[in-house]
Amino acid sequence: DGGITQSPKYLFRKEGQNVTLSCEQNLNHDAMYWYRQDPGQGLRLIYYSQIVNDFQKGDIAEGYSVSREKKESFPLTVTSAQKNPTAFYLCASSIATENTEAFFGQGTRLTVV
Amino acid sequence: AQSVSQHNHHVILSEAASLELGCNYSYGGTVNLFWYVQYPGQHLQLLLKYFSGDPLVKGIKGFEAEFIKSKFSFNLRKPSVQWSDTAEYFCAVIYNQGGKLIFGQGTELSVKP
Numbered sequence: 001d002g003g004i005t006q007s008p009k010y011l012f013r014k015e016g017q018n019v020t021l022s023c024e025q026n027l028n029h030d031a032m033y034w035y036r037q038d039p040g041q042g043l044r045l046i047y048y049s050q051i052v053n054d055f056q057k058g059d060i061a062e063g064y065s066v067s068r069e070k071k072e073s074f075p076l077t078v079t080s081a082q083k084n085p086t087a088f089y090l091c092a093s094s095i096a097t098e099n100t101e102a103f104f105g106q107g108t109r110l111t112v113v
Numbered sequence: 114a115q116s117v118s119q120h121n122h123h124v125i126l127s128e129a130a131s132l133e134l135g136c137n138y139s140y141g142g143t144v145n146l147f148w149y150v151q152y153p154g155q156h157l158q159l160l161l162k163y164f165s166g167d168p169l170v171k172g173i174k175g176f177e178a179e180f181i182k183s184k185f186s187f188n189l190r191k192p193s194v195q196w197s198d199t200a201e202y203f204c205a206v207i208y209n210q211g212g213k214l215i216f217g218q219g220t221e222l223s224v225k226p
Contacts, residue, residue: 033214040122042203042218050212058213090157094214099145099164099207102214104157 003027006091006105013085013112021076021108023091029103030096032074036060037088037107046089049074050096078110085112115141117206119217126194127225134189134220136204146187147205148178149216157203163187174198196226 004025013019023032031050035043035058045058049068063082068074074093078085088109092102120135138144148160161172168180178189187204204217 031212035216040218042119043205043216045213045215048213056211056213059215092157092214094207096212099209099212101147101159101162102205106156 004091004093004103004105006089006108009106009108011108011110013110015112016080018077018079019085019110019112021078021089021091021110023074023076023105025072025074025091025093025103025105027093027103028071029093030071031094031102032068033092033094033102034058034064034066034074034076035090035092037090043090046076085110115139115206115208115213115215117204117215117217119202119204119220121220122218123221123223125223125225128196129193130224132189132191132194132198132222134202134204134222136187136189136217138185138187138204138206138215140185141208141210143209145207145209146178146180147207148172148176148187148189149203149205150200151203151219152200160189160202194222194224196224198222199224 007022033048034046047066049055065077090107091105094102116139118137146163149157163170163180171177202220207214
């Protein structure tokens with residue numbers, strides 16, 4: 001089946017540790033996005049990438065890093081510099097050249113204790 | 114800065130009532146506009162989209178939205194809501210220059226049977 005896979009669904013980490021969230025898509029989409037969803041704040045854009053080996057900061061990039069070495073993969077690392085990392089993280093992809101709608105993964109709930 | 118604003122955080126309606134959810138975006142050139150819905154425990158899914166042409170667009174499940182360029186608005190409407198419309202609704206904008214996809218804060222809709 002075509003789609004976006006985020007893993008794991010739930011993730012627990014100790015404070016001070018870096019953690020990497022996986023996002024893979026087999027839709028042949030060029031654009032990929034990472035959002036953070038918190039109650040009452042909607043989806044806030046962390047990073048996005050329009051093409052392999054290129055990405056841009058979103059509105060809340062501090063404390064996060066990404067890479068885009070392959071078209072189908074866009075992993076997000078939550079570093080120890082992120083002050084409030086506990087959240088629900090959503091990955092999405094779309095056809096970049098047409099700016100069409102984005103398709104979403106099921107999300108990863110990260111809890112830092 | 115590019116931004117999207119949804120005016121209502123939580124809307125409570127009785128079944129058969131009419132619905133209108135507000136969405137405004139900041140100017141940033143040509144845009145494509147979307148409304149997404151997130152039912153409890155489910156993925157975000159697309160309700161409708163506007164790229165060009167007729168500013169009144171129809172989506173799934175009886176929803177429609179009107180793009181008013183002069184007001185930078187894209188309000189979502191439904192003439193008669195059902196209990197099953199209980200969900201969170203997100204307005205989103207992609208700015209065609211740069212491909213940045215931004216979401217509003219979301220509106221939680223509760224429909225009383």
